[in-house]
Amino acid sequence: MILETRHVTGWYTKHAPVIRQVNLEIEPGKVYALLGANGAGKTTLLNVLASIHGQYSGEVRYCGEKLTGKNDKRVKRYRYFIPDHPALFDEMSPLAFMDFVHRLYGKTVDSPRLAALCETFGFETFLHRKIGALSLGNRQKTALINGLLLECPLLILDEPLVGLDAVAIERIYGELRAYAQRGNAVLLSTHLFPIVSRICDEALILHQGTIRETVAVHGEEQVKAAFFRVIGHE
Numbered sequence: 001m002i003l004e005t006r007h008v009t010g011w012y013t014k015h016a017p018v019i020r021q022v023n024l025e026i027e028p029g030k031v032y033a034l035l036g037a038n039g040a041g042k043t044t045l046l047n048v049l050a051s052i053h054g055q056y057s058g059e060v061r062y063c064g065e066k067l068t069g070k071n072d073k074r075v076k077r078y079r080y081f082i083p084d085h086p087a088l089f090d091e092m093s094p095l096a097f098m099d100f101v102h103r104l105y106g107k108t109v110d111s112p113r114l115a116a117l118c119e120t121f122g123f124e125t126f127l128h129r130k131i132g133a134l135s136l137g138n139r140q141k142t143a144l145i146n147g148l149l150l151e152c153p154l155l156i157l158d159e160p161l162v163g164l165d166a167v168a169i170e171r172i173y174g175e176l177r178a179y180a181q182r183g184n185a186v187l188l189s190t191h192l193f194p195i196v197s198r199i200c201d202e203a204l205i206l207h208q209g210t211i212r213e214t215v216a217v218h219g220e221e222q223v224k225a226a227f228f229r230v231i232g233h234e
């Protein structure tokens, strides 16, 4: 098991939890979708799993190792997290940023793989520009390419398609599927059913802070129906 949680309850204000009793099992080889209405608690849960939000009770374990809370340095062995608005350094180039993050993770950039990913995402010409001058989509590509290159056992993505063009969306579908097939796992939050039906094996439906249902994905309509049934809408 790459990631396992037991009874995770998280809050911003004590006595007012926004996620409750979350039990998850993330296995290698699979892509998972985290679905939920606005305010369901998706970002909070992903932040807890990534060891960015420390106000929680219960257990978060990566490969059997229990996290101690916020900023547990050991998580770098296990996960890379791309938030919905990734914090990048505007003065750096994407290449310098990737190099910097790889060093934090005790790794070096795999140049041939970087070249291949740049070609996949049409990113070659942006690699040496200033991040601060990049478009929204190209900033997102910087974070995504970096995450794919780091190849941590778990890649966590909060709404990964924001800002991407149609070509990049098709390409990221392929890259994320391949990422899991290499023995890793992907956990992504989304509001978009096409990504779920195209690349996800399981959908975790979060409603009012609780995982109400975990469904094996067999198609867009099936996931949509499960989602609306859980959240109580047609």
Ligand SMILES: Nc1ncnc2c1ncn2[C@@H]1O[C@H](COP(=O)(O)OP(=O)(O)OP(=O)(O)O)[C@@H](O)[C@H]1O
Residues within 6 Å of the ligand: 012, 013, 018, 036, 037, 038, 039, 040, 041, 042, 043, 044, 045
């Ligand atoms: N920094 C914060 N301080 C206090 N409350 C917060 C904070 N961030 C989120 N919340 C609250 O926690 C709850 C869950 O929010 P969260 O952002 O995790 O939901 P979400 O499912 O990611 O929503 P969305 O789909 O809109 O991005 C909401 O009620 C929100 O108002």
